[in-house]
Amino acid sequence: xxxxxxxxxxxxxxxxxxRRQVCFALYAASRALTDVYRPILDRLGLTxxxxxxxxxxxxxxxxxxxxxxxxxxxxxDSGTLSPLLKRLEAAGLVVRQRSARDERRVEVGLTExxxxxxxxxxxxxxxxxxxxxxxIAELVELRDxxxxxxxxxxxxKEQ
Amino acid sequence: xxxxxxxxxxxxxxxxxxRRQVCFALYAASRALTDVYRPILDRLGLTxxxxxxxxxxxxxxxxxxxxxxxxxxxxxDSGTLSPLLKRLEAAGLVVRQRSARDERRVEVGLTExxxxxxxxxxxxxxxxxxxxxxxIAELVELRDxxxxxxxxxxxxKEQ
DNA sequence: CACAATTGAATTGTGCACAACCGATCCGAC
DNA sequence: GTCGGATCGGTTGTGCACAATTCAATTGTG
Numbered sequence: 001x002x003x004x005x006x007x008x009x010x011x012x013x014x015x016x017x018x019r020r021q022v023c024f025a026l027y028a029a030s031r032a033l034t035d036v037y038r039p040i041l042d043r044l045g046l047t048x049x050x051x052x053x054x055x056x057x058x059x060x061x062x063x064x065x066x067x068x069x070x071x072x073x074x075x076x077d078s079g080t081l082s083p084l085l086k087r088l089e090a091a092g093l094v095v096r097q098r099s100a101r102d103e104r105r106v107e108v109g110l111t112e113x114x115x116x117x118x119x120x121x122x123x124x125x126x127x128x129x130x131x132x133x134x135x136i137a138e139l140v141e142l143r144d145x146x147x148x149x150x151x152x153x154x155x156x157k158e159q
Numbered sequence: 160x161x162x163x164x165x166x167x168x169x170x171x172x173x174x175x176x177x178r179r180q181v182c183f184a185l186y187a188a189s190r191a192l193t194d195v196y197r198p199i200l201d202r203l204g205l206t207x208x209x210x211x212x213x214x215x216x217x218x219x220x221x222x223x224x225x226x227x228x229x230x231x232x233x234x235x236d237s238g239t240l241s242p243l244l245k246r247l248e249a250a251g252l253v254v255r256q257r258s259a260r261d262e263r264r265v266e267v268g269l270t271e272x273x274x275x276x277x278x279x280x281x282x283x284x285x286x287x288x289x290x291x292x293x294x295i296a297e298l299v300e301l302r303d304x305x306x307x308x309x310x311x312x313x314x315x316k317e318q
Numbered sequence: 319c320a321c322a323a324t325t326g327a328a329t330t331g332t333g334c335a336c337a338a339c340c341g342a343t344c345c346g347a348c
Numbered sequence: 349g350t351c352g353g354a355t356c357g358g359t360t361g362t363g364c365a366c367a368a369t370t371c372a373a374t375t376g377t378g
Contacts, residue, residue, distance in 0.1 A: 016277070016284065018214045018232065022298050023192050023287055025305035027211070028234055030189035031365075032312040033182050038366090049334060052186070055177045067357060073177065075187055078357050080335050087333085104343050104356040128182055133311035134304070139181050142304055145297065146184035152292035153191040190335080197336090208364060226327060237327050239365050246363085263326040263373045 036131045040124060044117065049076070050088055051121070057094065057110050058118050064109035066099070075154070093117065195290045199283060203276065208235070209247055210280070216253065216269050217277050223268035225258070234313070252276065 018024055037048045046054070056065065056073050065073075067081055074081075085108060088094045093114035099105035129139060177183055196207045205213070215224065215232050224232075226240055233240075244267060247253045252273035258264035288298060 016214055016217055016280070018211070018218060019306070020302070021214070021284060022291070022302045022305075023196070024211060024214075025302045025309070026185070026189045026192055027207075029305040029309045030185045031234065032309045033185055034365090035316070036312055037182070047333065048186075052177070052183060055180070055183075059176055068355090075190065076334090077336065079337075079359080082358055084334075102344070102356085106357065125180060131312055131315065132181070132308045134308065138304065142301075142308075143179075143181040143184045145293070145301055146181075146188040147178070149291045149293065149301075150184070150188045150191045153195055153290055156290065157194070193335090206363065227325090235364090236366065238329080238367080241328055243364075261326085261374070265327065 033128065033132070036128055037124075040127065044120060045091060049074075049080070049084060053081075053084065053088065053108075054093065054110075054114065054117065057108065057114065061110065061115065064107040066105045066107055068105075070108060075150075088114075192287065192291070195287055196283075199286065203279060204250060208233075208239070208243060212240075212243065212247065212267075213252065213269075213273065213276065216267065216273065220269065220274065223266040225264045225266055227264075229267060234309075247273075 034048050037051070041048060041051055044051075052074055053070060056070055057063075067078055067085065071077055071081055085094060085096055089096055092111055095109050095111055096106050097109075099107055129136075132139065134142065193207050196210070200207060200210055203210075211233055212229060215229055216222075226237055226244065229244075230236055230240055244253060244255055248255055251270055254268050254270055255265050256268075258266055288295075291298065293301065
């Protein structure tokens with residue numbers, strides 16, 4: 001039973017083999033892709049999570065989402081985002097300011113420099129996609145499957 | 160062009176949308192799955208990467224691989240593994256000892272307690288697989304696609 | 319044998335990632 | 349208006365993850 005993952009007709013020994021676990025494949029692939037990003041983003045002075053935050057901000061240039069709205073999009077909490085946003089602010093790419101209506105909220109907006117950076121990452125998605133060695137159809141299917149998994153897990157957690 | 164990922168027939172604006180990037184899907188799914196593991200492994204006093212190290216050791220109970228061999232399997236370097244292995248040793252699950260033939264090498268072996276822990280994780284893969292909401296065929300396909308991506312990336316890096 | 323180059327692990331420093339906790343602000347019921 | 353609970357962001361502490369460096373042990377070469 002070479003393809004067993006969860007014990008259907010295989011021994012327990014088989015199931016615990018590292019290479020057969022989806023979870024390890026996911027964990028390793030995620031770090032491998034980050035490795036592809038690293039040299040590209042290094043030249044921009046960005047880390048991968050910082051790049052993701054900028055992606056959200058570039059999506060809605062006039063919005064200035066709050067920290068928790070960013071967290072909802074990226075599924076990251078304030079313990080991760082607060083210091084990350086401070087570094088982006090120190091780099092001159094974003095501004096953080098308390099909301100006038102609700103002093104608890106902190107709105108995160110792009111600076112001119114942050115807006116301008118967008119031009120320099122236009123070709124990044126294509127370069128990353130090439131590095132995976134997958135075709136368009138496979139990439140789309142992979143993305144949709146992964147998104148489904150993530151959504152399933154988070155839906156279960158809310159209940 | 161709703162499914163565009165890398166610019167085939169879509170505008171640049173589309174390509175940079177967060178939800179359309181495979182990389183974010185991968186990153187989010189990996190963290191979501193780690194969230195599923197957390198409560199399960201917490202009761203065993205393990206973190207997810209520690210669990211992965213044990214998986215490798217359980218695969219070859221009489222082998223006592225070196226730190227670098229562990230790193231090759233898991234694609235982690237000594238900067239990550241050294242402190243992690245120290246914690247596993249402090250927990251009484253593994254032993255580290257310098258190789259007799261080559262004093263530079265450190266061999267990592269299981270203790271009785273580490274061996275015994277294996278019985279308590281037998282059902283973990285099944286529980287994780289269920290949490291994904293995917294069927295067996297989908298899981299196998301997902302795993303194989305991800306493994307292919309990881310291997311492609313690492314092959315490119317060696318050249 | 320000598321010694322330069324390589325290898326293996328550990329250490330240091332930076333940046334996530336998350337749990338747990340804190341303080342300030344807001345909101346609703348009274 | 350006020351008080352209790354909820355919300356929001358920040359801080360602290362722990363544990364990866366990786367680059368860069370260090371140092372000891374080993375290997376290759378003359």
